[in-house]
Structure formats: C-alpha cells, structure tokens
Amino acid sequence: MGLEKILSVAGKPGLYKLITQTRTGFVAESLLDGKKISVGLRSNVSVLSEIAIYTLDEELPLRDVFLKIQEKENGEKTSVSHKDEKIKLEEYFFEVLPNYDEDRVYTSDIKKIIQWYNLLVENNLADFTKENSAEANKKTEEKK
Incomplete structure (x- = not known):
C-alpha cells in the first residue's frame, strides 16, 4: 500500500488507512489502535502522497523525506522520539535533510514527520519506493 491510501485527519491523532468511500465521505482505520472511523467530506484531510517539505531549493515530497529517514535508520524506527526536545529534533532532521528551510518547517512539522514515519x-x-501510477504518468509526460 502506497502513501496514496494513508491519511492524516485534522483533530485526530496519528494516521489512518483509507478503507472505502461512502456517499458522505469515507471510512478509515486508525494505524494507532485499529479502530474504524467515518470521516465526512467537510473534514480537513491530507493524503500523505500530496504533502511536501520546504527545502532551500524546492519542495521535497514527503515520500522522499521518508526514504532519507529510512536510509539513515536502516529501515528501523527513528533514533529520536517525536516527544524529544526541540533542539534534538531539529538536529536529527538536519542530519536527514540538511537543506530544509528552517524558517518554514516548524518543530511541530518535524514531530509529525517522525511520528508518522x-x-x-x-x-x-x-x-x-512505490510511486502512484498517476504520478509516474505525470512525470513521464513532463519529460516529453
């Protein structure tokens, strides 16, 4: 399952896996406790594949940031907790992504990224490493 089916729901902790769509929204399953919730169309929902992190050069897709963390941690959980001190979190994130924009990426963003990973x-x-077929098609068209 790619990041296209993983959601962050505003006001709800953790991440959710998209299960099915309904007339009034969709049903999602929490990755924290496995409980299913119904989410309405008016809820503020972010799909992880659509999130990007500001760097000094460009906006880097969250998938690429996760790959850098995965490479640093050899596929294991992070060596820091999302509950660690601000300085420790920033130092860790600087090791993973040395050119991130410190003015536009807040500590709360770093905490979320570490917790989500x-x-x-x-x-x-x-x-x-998986890419959505729509993303792959888009990149192919851009190269033409």
Whole structure:
C-alpha cells in the first residue's frame, strides 16, 4: 500500500488507512489502535502522497523525506522520539535533510514527520519506493 491510501485527519491523532468511500465521505482505520472511523467530506484531510517539505531549493515530497529517514535508520524506527526536545529534533532532521528551510518547517512539522514515519514502520507500511501510477504518468509526460 502506497502513501496514496494513508491519511492524516485534522483533530485526530496519528494516521489512518483509507478503507472505502461512502456517499458522505469515507471510512478509515486508525494505524494507532485499529479502530474504524467515518470521516465526512467537510473534514480537513491530507493524503500523505500530496504533502511536501520546504527545502532551500524546492519542495521535497514527503515520500522522499521518508526514504532519507529510512536510509539513515536502516529501515528501523527513528533514533529520536517525536516527544524529544526541540533542539534534538531539529538536529536529527538536519542530519536527514540538511537543506530544509528552517524558517518554514516548524518543530511541530518535524514531530509529525517522525511520528508518522514510526507509525508506518510499526504497521509494515514503510515501502516508500512505490510511486502512484498517476504520478509516474505525470512525470513521464513532463519529460516529453
């Protein structure tokens, strides 16, 4: 399962796996406790494949950031917790992504990224190499 089916729901902790769509929204399963929730169309929902991190050069897709963390940690959970001190989190993120934009990427963003990465590793969803076929088609068209 790629990041296209993993969601962050505003006001709800952790991440959710998209199960099915309904007339009024969709049903998602929590990666924290496995409980299913119904999410309405008015809820603020982010799909992980659509999130990017600001760097000094460009916006880097979250998938690429996760790949860098995975490479640093050899596929294991991170050596820091999302609950660690601000300085420790920033130092860790600087090791992973040395050119991230410190003015636009906040500590709260770093905490989320670390927490999300660890959740995905715990749930065996840490295959960040897959690309959505729509993304692959788009990149192919851009090269033409």
